[in-house]
Amino acid sequence: MTSVTEIAAPGAGAGRTGLRAWRWVRLRVLPILAVVLGIVVVWYTACVPMNVKETLTFAERAGAEVEPASPAERRDMGRVALVLANPGQLGGSFALDRPRLPAPHQVVAELWETTVETRPTSKRSLVYHGWVTLSATLLGFGIGTALGVLLAVGIVHDRAMDMSVLPWAIASQTIPILAIAPMIIVVLNSIGLQGLIPKALISAYLSFFPVVVSMVAGLRSPAASQMDLMHTYSATGGQVFRKLRLPASVPYLFAALKVGIAASLIGAIVGELPTGASEGLGARLLAGSYYGQTVQIWSALFAAAILAAAMVGLIGLIERLTLRRMGFGR
Amino acid sequence: MKDTRAAEAVIEAKGLDLVFQTGDGPVQALKDVNLAIGQGEFVSFIGPSGCGKTTLLRVIAALETPSAGRMTVNGMTPDEARRARAYGYVFQAAGLYPWRTIGGNVRLPLEIMGYPKSEQAERVKRVLELVDLAGFEKKFPWQLSGGMQQRASIARALAFDADILLMDEPFGALDEIVRDRLNEELLALWERTGKTIAFVTHSIPEAVYLSTRIVVMSPRPGRITDVIESPLPKERPLEIRDTPEFIEIAHRVREGLRAGHGYD
Numbered sequence A: 001m002t003s004v005t006e007i008a009a010p011g012a013g014a015g016r017t018g019l020r021a022w023r024w025v026r027l028r029v030l031p032i033l034a035v036v037l038g039i040v041v042v043w044y045t046a047c048v049p050m051n052v053k054e055t056l057t058f059a060e061r062a063g064a065e066v067e068p069a070s071p072a073e074r075r076d077m078g079r080v081a082l083v084l085a086n087p088g089q090l091g092g093s094f095a096l097d098r099p100r101l102p103a104p105h106q107v108v109a110e111l112w113e114t115t116v117e118t119r120p121t122s123k124r125s126l127v128y129h130g131w132v133t134l135s136a137t138l139l140g141f142g143i144g145t146a147l148g149v150l151l152a153v154g155i156v157h158d159r160a161m162d163m164s165v166l167p168w169a170i171a172s173q174t175i176p177i178l179a180i181a182p183m184i185i186v187v188l189n190s191i192g193l194q195g196l197i198p199k200a201l202i203s204a205y206l207s208f209f210p211v212v213v214s215m216v217a218g219l220r221s222p223a224a225s226q227m228d229l230m231h232t233y234s235a236t237g238g239q240v241f242r243k244l245r246l247p248a249s250v251p252y253l254f255a256a257l258k259v260g261i262a263a264s265l266i267g268a269i270v271g272e273l274p275t276g277a278s279e280g281l282g283a284r285l286l287a288g289s290y291y292g293q294t295v296q297i298w299s300a301l302f303a304a305a306i307l308a309a310a311m312v313g314l315i316g317l318i319e320r321l322t323l324r325r326m327g328f329g330r
Numbered sequence B: 001m002k003d004t005r006a007a008e009a010v011i012e013a014k015g016l017d018l019v020f021q022t023g024d025g026p027v028q029a030l031k032d033v034n035l036a037i038g039q040g041e042f043v044s045f046i047g048p049s050g051c052g053k054t055t056l057l058r059v060i061a062a063l064e065t066p067s068a069g070r071m072t073v074n075g076m077t078p079d080e081a082r083r084a085r086a087y088g089y090v091f092q093a094a095g096l097y098p099w100r101t102i103g104g105n106v107r108l109p110l111e112i113m114g115y116p117k118s119e120q121a122e123r124v125k126r127v128l129e130l131v132d133l134a135g136f137e138k139k140f141p142w143q144l145s146g147g148m149q150q151r152a153s154i155a156r157a158l159a160f161d162a163d164i165l166l167m168d169e170p171f172g173a174l175d176e177i178v179r180d181r182l183n184e185e186l187l188a189l190w191e192r193t194g195k196t197i198a199f200v201t202h203s204i205p206e207a208v209y210l211s212t213r214i215v216v217m218s219p220r221p222g223r224i225t226d227v228i229e230s231p232l233p234k235e236r237p238l239e240i241r242d243t244p245e246f247i248e249i250a251h252r253v254r255e256g257l258r259a260g261h262g263y264d
């Protein structure tokens, strides 16, 4: 680092690595921990008023004195008022079977139970449902990315496509996915396609867009001077594409892939909702809400979030390695 | 001035005009430029910023189309000459592709022109040695200093056998000492290869040291105001810059620049 530190602490090599580790903890780890801690505190706090009616009913059944005593009266009271009226009876807030809002540890316990402690082949396993959704996500992501790149190449090389495609692509994204997902499912179902393919197509529908927009920008990113150089070699359009436009667009592509994979996951989950499918994270969400299984809903939500984070992280890793190998890195 | 070289001219401009249509009206970048550069000449273009030096070089390279007049390169139109791979162009900025190593950047024209693989490797090695970058083939551009990047871009223009070298302020960003060295090397290269070189610079000593002819230009509109023949011998050690002949030519160039500028 700076020579000043070196002069100030001669021969303090071990101390410096320690310092660097501390710096890393301070700048990267502590802020994340602080945010997580904040969320957990808010969450637990919110559990108390959210669950107060069920908690009081439960406490009453167990023989406790509850204020007011009549369930009908309680139903019409505000939750905060109920909390204030019964400060001693709220111990059950975090352990209800069907809470309005499950406590964090309940969700974690459910996640643990349905991933680690259940066979992945079982229909109760979140790994199983996660895989169903993930496979549709990945297939859709692949289709969407390929389509996006192809469209971008067309847009950059063909004036007619340049004028016509992007407005349609933008229009396609203004239609709420929740509105057309059922139609896609029904139409494809009528020609005998169901399960993986319709979901993947909805995924592709959501993920091609960021890829098109970003790749068009990337393929057009070479500076005039870089194009001039190619021109002085009398390079063909194909050579300009392979040796200049394509490599220049790689950083743009990765930025789009990170957005695209998250959009793909949402597409796959949304694709599972209208069919009343029995498999996949979307199906778990739906089933959970039918039967008031809030813990199941939340754990499915978290599974989806973890999946998304893992995929974005993986793409980020590939991005770093690729860009470094390509010499973009510094 | 009557030009005796016209018969054997490799680059010839006749009544060249170039007007850029810009948002705030037309800009006359070149006006009535007449010039003939003979085989094996080293011609420098010097003049204040914006006088059209880059534009003239770009017309030779078919990167700009003149509004009027004629430009021929090797007796062809600039476009045909480009397709015949008549010239290598060294841009004002090094402009290396960041995703290619130094070797990869130098190899780029060879790949595009379809040289066989083995010859590519051999040529890359040879031109990198020529510009003193032998050990840097596998480095990426950002790992090199600005001067080294500029040398790499010169190597890139030398990698294929073009008879004409167009150089737009290739040493503009370098310090005096590196510049001296590269000037010497460029002269040696010119002598060895017999290439025709068109060289843009802002530096009077550089122009005088390198050239067989110095073309003085002036702005608004960009035009040629003076052409100075150099009586210096082909053999030019750096010390030649302290001789009376050298100082005399430098003086004439300076006078030419001043007259074109209309300072007095």
Ligand SMILES: Nc1ncnc2c1ncn2[C@@H]1O[C@H](COP(=O)(O)OP(=O)(O)OP(=O)(O)O)[C@@H](O)[C@H]1O
Binding pocket: B020, B021, B022, B027, B028, B029, B048, B049, B050, B051, B052, B053, B054, B055, B056, B222
């Ligand atoms: N593409 C363009 N569009 C419009 N005007 C241009 C364009 N390129 C150059 N010009 C104008 O033409 C004139 C000559 O520019 P040119 O780049 O040839 O100057 P130059 O002599 O190379 O200057 P410098 O020494 O600063 O590189 C300038 O007035 C410039 O603004």
Ligand SMILES: [Mg+2]
Binding pocket: B053, B054, B055, B092, B168
């Ligand atoms: Mg210029």
